[in-house]
Amino acid sequence: MSHESSRVTPIAMATDSGNDESLTELHSDNHSVSQTDVVLDADVTRTQSLPNSDKYSAGTVDVEKAVQLELHPEVAEGGWRSWLVVFGAFLVQAATLGHITAFGVYEAYYKEIRLSQTSPSAISWIGSTQFGLMFGLSLVTGPLVDAGRFQLLLYGSTILYATCEFTLSLTKPEKFYQVFLAQGLGMGIAMALSYTPSVIVLGYYFRTQKRALAMGIATCGVAAGGIVQPIMLNNLVSHGVSFANTVRYNAAVNTAMLLIASLIMRDPRSKADLTIKKAKVNIGAFFRDVRYVLLVVGGFGVSYALFFPAVYIQLFSFTKGLPQTFSFYSLSILNGASLMGRAIPGVIADRYTGPIPMIIAMACGVSVTIFGFLGIRDQSVGGVTAVAIVFGFFSGGFSSLLAPTFASTTKNEGEIGARIGIAVALGGAIPCLISPPINGALLTNEYHWNRPVYLCAAFTVTGTILMLIERAIHYSWFRRTKRQGAVRSFSPTENSSEMSAKMALEEEADVKIDIANRT
Structure with a gap:
């Protein structure tokens, strides 16, 4: 031809x-x-x-x-290789954010036993630093994935993660700085090297169809890890296993998941493809895109509220006079509900609505449900269960749709990593870094739960409104170009x-x- x-x-x-x-x-x-x-x-x-x-x-x-x-047949969208990589991403999510969502167990254990002389606000800095580094370093890891460094990041994450979590088992009681360095700083960096890259690489396997579904299934690993890891940690500690051995058992499980993921996950792009993509990324243009900025800032607001139950629901249950056995499982109930929330909205988004309208629906659900914590009475098992299930579903749906939402804003496949990385860093790292300490300071040692709830509600309602404004701009642009005959x-x-x-x-x-x- x-x-x-x-x-x-x-x-x-x-x-x-x-x-x-x-x-x-x-x-x-x-x-x-x-x-x-x-x-x-x-x-x-x-x-x-x-x-x-x-x-x-x-x-x-x-x-x-x-x-x-x-693409080779096994790498083409929907091929066996594509779904194998989804499974690998599932394991990475379970070992990284799935582990962090179990921090409520650490928060309660540190406050009651191991770091009893440290304030709740100070203890929460351990978890928020993990969150902040994992999301914040997406500014670096996203472009590195675009540049073809995915495999190097995954190997580095596995080695550093294993080293830091096993080091956590060697820390001494009432030595806050030791726990902070091993769990907050070291494990936070290790998780950052694989968390966002594992989702970004799926965008190269699923270009047009089932992208939200694939990313949703992968992020179900967060819910699975958030169910299993709190139960595992609580049961080991309650049955007399020492803190050191409990952490070592947990480290072995997480390291095994990352090792398996390292063996089965690959970047499907060729060197020639990477060369073409590299020259087309214009990060400065992202911030001139009003709709993209509105989604990032809106995501910031909603994300601020997501970390309140993840960190404090187990302590919340304790202070409400609920049985200790139930309190142990409250975080697993929340994460179990988020499992459904991460799967179902992705299917609907792919088939009917697209990711942005669906993520706005999830944000509305979070905005309404956060007020439910104000109505829970003392010793109300049913109240905590109901709010945990509903909030878990909407928060899981929102979290799972973040990556496909920002991937859908790009016109060039070579920008996927940068767009998702910047959005996760700015819209996820900052709120997760500041939310737990601020909420802990508002809570005080007297446990005034209404204060952090009101602040979380203000953030999430504002974020939802900004995302609705983005949709209004989108529809206005569509109608204008439709009249011009260009769409x-x-x-x-x-x-x-x-x-x-x-x-x-x-x-x-x-x-x-x-x-x-x-x-």
Whole structure:
């Protein structure tokens, strides 16, 4: 096929002042591309007969298939290799954030026994430092994944994680600085090296379909770890196992999960693909994208409230006079409910709404449910259970949709890591770093629970409003470009993720056409 016969003509263009977005339809000279799939490579352009496809309107190049055929069959979207990597990401999530969600167990144990002379606010800095580093270092790990350093990050995480958690078992009672260095600082850095990268890499396997589902299944590892690890820690300690041995058993389990993930997870991109992507990332443009900024700041507000139950629900149950056995399981109930929340909304987002409308629905649920903590009476097992289940579902859904939400805002696959990394760092690291200490200071040793609840409610309601404003801007842009005749077949309700994916694939195809024509 000559370069002339493969020439394409842009026939529609739309520009968004915030994003500088462009939508391009590609037509061939003979108007017969609806039955021809153009496979674009850096060195060669060829044709392959394919049946008619209704993925795009007649006369439009099926870029999704063109890009997918560059991948090996086992790596193509939905292949066995893709789902194996999802399982690896599940294990990473269980060992990292799944372990941190069990910090409520440590919080209660440290306050009652091991660090009894330390204030709740100071103890909470251990957990918040873990959270803050894990999310904050996404500013670094996200671009490193884009640059092809995923495997190096995963290996480094496994080694450092094992070293620091086993070191935690050697710390002495009432030695706050030892616990802080091993658990807060060391394990926080170790988790950061694998937590966000394990989700980002899924974006390279699932480009257009089932992305929210795949990322949702992976983040179910957080809920699974959050169910198993608190039960494991509580039962070992309550049956007379020493703190040192309890931590060692837990370290062995987490290290094993990271080792398995290191063996089965791979970055599917070729070196040539990485070279093309690297030159196209413009981080400064992210902050000129008003919609992206609104989502990040809105995510900050909602995320502030998510860490209150994760850190304090077990202590909350203790102070409300609930049986000790139930208090041990309160955190597992919360995380068990989040398991369903991480799976179901992802399916709905992929099939019907897109990730952004669905994450807003989850944010609304969090905003309403946080007030439920104010109505729980003393010794009310049913009250704590009900609030834990409902809050767990909505918080799990919100957390699982963060990555696909920010991935859906990109026009270029090479920006996925940077966009998710920056969003997680700014929208997740700061609130998780400041939320537990501030809430602990408001709580005081007299346990005034209404104070932190009101503050969390203010943050999450504000964040939800900002995300709703983003949707209003999106619909306004859609209607404006629709009137100008520049939008082809995208629906404003649906599929913001699919629209962004198609735009990304078309832009990628344009780059490869240009390379092929020049050679």
